[in-house]
Amino acid sequence: MDQHPPALRGSRFFAVTAIAIALLVVASFPVTYFMPLATGAHFTLLRHLHGLAFFGWIGLYVAQTLLVRAGRIRQHRGWGQTGIWLAGAMLPLGLWQAVTSAGERQTKGVALPFEFTLYNLVDICVFTVAFGWGIVAATQRIEWHRRLMFIAVLNLFGPAFSRVLLHLPLPYPWLDMTPNLAADALLVALAVHDRRPLGRVHAVTVGAMALLIPLHAVEPLIARSAAWTSIAPRLFGF
Template identity: 70%
Template sequence: MKHQRPAVRGSRFFAVSAILIAGLVVLSFPLTYFIPLATGSKHFTLLRHLHGLAFFGWIALYVVQTRLVRTGNVRLHRELGMAGVALAGAMLPLGLWQAVSAAAERQAAGFDRPFETSLYNLVDIVVFGIAMGWGIYEATRRIEWHRRLMFVAALNLFGPAFSRWMLRLPLPFPWVDMSPNLVADALLFALALHDRRTIGRIHPVTIGAALILIPLHAAEPFIARSEGWNALAPGLFGFW
């Protein structure tokens, strides 16, 4: 009988992929945030600064956490986990607040569909919240589930960040809208290869994330532009 290989406790995959994700996230914001902030060419509200601080803080902490596990410092990893929980707890209301504020700005500017991109914001918030909350629950129960759920949470932040570059490309609808998240989802295939190499099978979290997120992200542009969503969204976001 063939025995299943045990998971590698200090797996390099999550540490390396965390650095890759963090690097791509940081490189996604020079034109829309860092340079305008440094030059004073654009004014940002306090809400945007707080949202960005929590966002970058969580990504930075994710890099540190995966590195700690890689080097075997599990005790400090667990202690810093509380900071990750606190940041995630701040990111959810900040993300929703930012989504509402952005919709109000688009509505005031006279956009035809001011709530179109609100769907992306809502999906991102819900997916991150589920992955993060479930990952916290699994932290002391099933470590391999915890690792992959945190990876999914990180991917969910990478997609929206990467959209800053993708939206500048001359891509037609719906590719311009779905491509940022689909690029992020492509890293799930790398995770699947890692699963096969380390545990001998594709992990249920990897399979579930691919089966749910890829179709969802492909359908988002069509739902976002639909009459049904744009009729429902104003009430959903408190614009009565």
């Protein structure tokens, strides 16, 4: 085991929430992926690669938080390189899948084929900024790094968890905003956690709450607006 001061090891919060997020993500896909796959349903190679990359990143995030919790910082940093390569694959796969799904909905005659593409675009952008900033902060600002990576994984959790929550009998726009607001609830939990080791809510936590919670609340309104319906096809090359 690497010998590092307790401050580098972090609290149990990030490891526990990582495991909870991973379990909820896995539990979100039986109906839409695992069960159809087991019964012989056909999925495109893109969908398989997309799922493999995103499941892989969440699994790696869990492993990384456990390594830090155990004080194995050298191994954590070594596996960080894998996370960078994996994130690099996730970005084109995520955009490609978003555009492909929009095209499929358009072919089927769905009234608003680009509605969910806005959510995809926002999630990919937030993940990219949080992950990239977290990598930059990894050596000099450990507490920033932890929270930025937490924000990155939350932006994978919300879309995944929507597979469960979208079956709830909630009217628009509450149904549409609920998955990401469920992820944002973990930001509130992070704010409560921050006060114990830091004596205050960390600046990254405050900034993420101030930006993401209002954004996720208005996303459904933007996604069905005339402006987005007009811009989206040109933006994605349709």
